[in-house]
Amino acid sequence: MIQTRILTGNAVGEVLDDLARLRIAVFRDWPYLYDGDVAYERDYLTAYQSPAAVVIAAYDGARMVGAATGAPMEDHAKDFAAAFAARPEPLEQIFYCAESVLLSDYRGHGLGHAFFDGREAQGRALGRRYSAFCSVIRPADHPLRPADYRPLDGFWRKRGYAPLPGVIAGFDWKDIGAPAQTRKHLQFWMKPL
Template sequence: MALEVTSLTGEEINTVLPALARLRIVVFHDWPYLYDGSLEYEEKYLAKLAAAPGAVCIIARDGEEIVGASTAAPMIEHADEFAEPFEKAGFDLDQIFYCGESVLLKSHRGHGLGHAFFDGREAHARKLGGFTHSTFCRVVRPDDHPLKPADYVPLDGFWKKRGYAPVDGLVATYDWKDIDQPDETSHAMQFWMKPLSIPT
């Protein structure tokens, strides 16, 4: 593998949006997201992200192919979706940097790209300045869900090694259509946080 990781900002992000939309559809189809999405929605979502001040996209390429990506932006740019739980918990949205979704093809996992994605996003947050915490969220699924793979290993251990921990009560909801459902349903999203003063 000839893996290369780069950080894109501003107009640079727009150059990879179509490839990133397709990648997200493929990766999020699997457990635990089970996402039955559309390219049209993904392209709109990513275009909004790309236009957000302070946004960054960490891209992993194997040769010319984009095999993974990770997005992030100041939390204040996501206030509509996530403001309520953070405000109830007493956090200042201006000081929170939101690490969005990471997507990586199965064929390229286990080569350190997960760390590279977090390294790139946290470094970008520190470069921007003014942020006290980095955060991300994960979908909450029941252990007895019928589509949960028997060999699934959650990423909790990896995230904890990065210095993140779940915050009690810091939960948002987000709607999407699961692959085994006829319509959109609400999903609980648990936030994990890390003080940016803690290096990894």
């Protein structure tokens, strides 16, 4: 039986290695195609030990099989301020639903809803008016796109999210099989809380 746990502060610090390994495993798949390493991931994830941040972790027994991270948007201002510069919503009113990772064998059992429910609840508890996340933009004809890939747009729309026209961030990471990092673009989606 899968159980979810809401982790904040020091509790996040206790699972950083598990969370880092899980992210690397899941993000190797489409659409991220991420060739990451545990040291970088662990360092990146320390930001989620902030008292306002949250990790919703899914466990099958003692094994972490999925997780979703979230934090106040201003904690990511250096990355996202430019993308939101033309928007009327101040970053301080937005809760950022960062990454969701779930091993493929555990998909389709409602954990995606549990991940969003937990992060949106944290946003409301902080008095945020909006919840936002971003999705990787990859071309439909990308050679590594699986033939059976089904985008999550329908799931996100059912939860009330909509893409924000022109609100796109750029990040660099190394794709699997690539010699170096390249720029990727991410589309922001948002909804009122």
